[in-house]
Amino acid sequence: MSCFNANTIRSDFPVLDQILYDGKPLAYLDNAATTQKPHHVIHAVQEYYEAYNSNVHRALHFLAERATVAYEETRKKVVSFIHANTERSIIYTRGTTESINLVAYSWGRKNIDEGDEIILSEMEHHSNLVPWQILAQEKKAKLCFIPVLEDGTLDLNAYTHLLSSKTKLVAITHMSNVLGTINPVQKMIDQAHQAGALVLLDGAQSVPHVSIDVSQLDVDFLAFSGHKMLGPTGIGILYGKEAILESMPPFHGGGEMIHKVELEQSTYTELPHKFEAGTPNIAGVIGFGEAIDYLEGVGMGAVQSYEQLLTQYALSKLEKISGLTIIGKALERGGAISFTCEGIHPHDLSQYLDREGVAIRGGHMCCQPLVRKFDSTALNRLSLYLYNMEQDIDQLIEALLKAKEFFKT
Numbered sequence: 158m159s160c161f162n163a164n165t166i167r168s169d170f171p172v173l174d175q176i177l178y179d180g181k182p183l184a185y186l187d188n189a190a191t192t193q194k195p196h197h198v199i200h201a202v203q204e205y206y207e208a209y210n211s212n213v214h215r216a217l218h219f220l221a222e223r224a225t226v227a228y229e230e231t232r233k234k235v236v237s238f239i240h241a242n243t244e245r246s247i248i249y250t251r252g253t254t255e256s257i258n259l260v261a262y263s264w265g266r267k268n269i270d271e272g273d274e275i276i277l278s279e280m281e282h283h284s285n286l287v288p289w290q291i292l293a294q295e296k297k298a299k300l301c302f303i304p305v306l307e308d309g310t311l312d313l314n315a316y317t318h319l320l321s322s323k324t325k326l327v328a329i330t331h332m333s334n335v336l337g338t339i340n341p342v343q344k345m346i347d348q349a350h351q352a353g354a355l356v357l358l359d360g361a362q363s364v365p366h367v368s369i370d371v372s373q374l375d376v377d378f379l380a381f382s383g384h385k386m387l388g389p390t391g392i393g394i395l396y397g398k399e400a401i402l403e404s405m406p407p408f409h410g411g412g413e414m415i416h417k418v419e420l421e422q423s424t425y426t427e428l429p430h431k432f433e434a435g436t437p438n439i440a441g442v443i444g445f446g447e448a449i450d451y452l453e454g455v456g457m458g459a460v461q462s463y464e465q466l467l468t469q470y471a472l473s474k475l476e477k478i479s480g481l482t483i484i485g486k487a488l489e490r491g492g493a494i495s496f497t498c499e500g501i502h503p504h505d506l507s508q509y510l511d512r513e514g515v516a517i518r519g520g521h522m523c524c525q526p527l528v529r530k531f532d533s534t535a536l537n538r539l540s541l542y543l544y545n546m547e548q549d550i551d552q553l554i555e556a557l558l559k560a561k562e563f564f565k566t
């Protein structure tokens with residue numbers, strides 16, 4: 158079924174080539190949590206430490222020059238990957254969580270006042286929920302929530318009614334890490350703009366899996382994480398429209414983000430460095446650049462089509478298992494599939510599957526309100542990426558059937 162050579166791709170990921178308990182191969186199906194890294198990324202990080210480890214933007218020696226060029230090269234790759242206009246729009250952060258916090262603290266503190274409204278949805282990850290709760294409590298602003306319908310899609314009628322002149326920001330996930338739902342963000346952004354609100358997209362689960370064009374979307378902010386798209390941990394991106402970032406006060410103060418410092422006050426440097434205080438995750442940024450090259454090499458269109466086929470394959474197999482309920486039935490969806498298995502606690506099931514070589518997630522997946530909405534405290538979730546193959550899903554299905562026998566009372 159492959160529209161590209163998944164076998165070749167898989168062989169680029171050393172961690173996948175291992176045998177676990179009782180000779181079972183590893184079926185890694187926890188990609189929404191973090192993805193594995195290809196040789197290319199691992200080698201780029203190693204090469205930085207072995208050949209040109211140095212701080213960036215500070216010294217004029219050979220190592221520092223090389224490190225700075227490589228570090229800034231990744232920024233150019235990000236511009237092209239998400240179809241931004243300028244490197245000034247690309248801020249390096251630690252990940253999606255920090256990107257959202259940056260907007261909440263910097264833009265939010267300046268622009269949100271008492272009585273203002275921020276629209277979120279019921280399917281948000283805690284990292285696109287808690288920062289807004291903190292801000293709303295501080296500013297006496299109101300959080301409004303787009304309900305999630307039974308099929309795992311957003312209630313877009315309700316969204317239309319929530320939007321008003323009080324709405325200052327809409328902060329929503331592009332793709333749910335629990336339900337797999339891909340939200341119709343283009344329409345939602347257009348509607349928000351008509352109401353005079355800005356839009357922040359949580360792209361943690363979408364940017365790794367589908368082509369993103371921030372210019373076409375006309376989105377104001379986009380947050381995503383390198384580690385969910387083959388890159389190292391501790392590196393993420395905040396994209397922001399240049400004029401908006403320009404108008405925002407700094408988030409962290411310190412070295413690298415200043416222009417002139419006096420004892421009592423300072424002036425700040427240009428974008429994007431205004432938001433990048435302190436020594437950054439240089440190795441992470443360089444590794445992330447390689448991850449982008451890798452994905453571009455495969456082609457995001459091919460990644461998306463392949464994952465679509467794999468997702469349909471997984472859904473069709475899971476649907477046949479009695480007592481298993483898939484949570485989220487959106488037609489527009491990605492490869493994060495949550496389910497419950499009658500009579501087996503998700504933690505017990507994850508542990509059992511682990512002994513069968515299958516790595517999936519069991520828990521609330523940092524979406525407690527959403528999981529509660531579906532009358533649970535925990536779910537199981539498999540999540541796919543470009544190196545997964547039908548054999549991983551077959552291994553999962555076989556292990557699930559064994560688990561059902563094992564836990565039968």
Ligand code: 7TS
Pocket residue numbers: 189190191251252253254255282284285330332333334359361362382522523
């Ligand atoms: N937003 C979404 C939609 C996510 O899925 C995650 C991480 C984050 C934000 C936070 O990303 P971070 O890189 O800053 O941690 N999601 C998951 C998950 O589903 N299982 O583990 C982490």
